Amino acid sequence: MTNSSEISFRQFQQLIRDMYLEKDMARGVDGTFMWLMEEIGELASCLRNGTHEERLGEFADVIAWLTTIANVAGVDLTEAVMKKYGSGCPGCSQFICTCDNAEKP
Amino acid sequence: MTNSSEISFRQFQQLIRDMYLEKDMARGVDGTFMWLMEEIGELASCLRNGTHEERLGEFADVIAWLTTIANVAGVDLTEAVMKKYGSGCPGCSQFICTCDNAEKP
Secondary structure: OOOOOOOOOHHHHHHHHHHHHHHHHHHHHHHHHHHHHHHHHHHHHHHHHHHHOHHHHHHHHHHHHHHHHHEEEEEEEEHHHHHHHOOOOOOOOOOOOOOOOOOOO | OOOOOEEHHHHHHHHHHHHHHHHHHHHHHHHHHHHHHHHHHHHHHHOOOOOOOOHHHHHHHHHHHHHHHHHHHHHHHHHHHHHHHOOOOOOOOOOOOOOOOOOOO
């Protein structure tokens, strides 16, 4: 469906929408959020003890569940990331962050 | 730095790498994971009570912190999502999932 070396947020969000939207809508945001949390836990565990291959899988799962929640909530991830990070760091507006280390980013 | 209507995982991961890698490396995976968790909490809150604009911001922040962790852990998000979802649902291998509703996806 796409060049395997490149995939956009728009393409991925559509892929997940096509694959899961019907189930996602039935489950709703709350139920879907529980799955995201489970995957976040698996990612944490994997970052401590997992192999590189396992980490690839867990990152993919977290992104997929996050995308599914965005679909249910009607949020366009491309718009989200471009608006917040497309013009530089939201803290200092630089493309290489110069915020104080104690600050959030 | 990119067409504002389209951004790839590769472009976004590089953007976040350029913007934050030095700080991210100093903080390490554990410290960075704490920030991700804070953003996950803000996303949950926002999904209940936030405006559409606030949700855009929180989704972007969660993706940014997740990407930062991937950078520190040496995980390529493009490879991750393509390997797991690029050939269809990991459960049933279909592009429109046919897994039983009780199953994970």
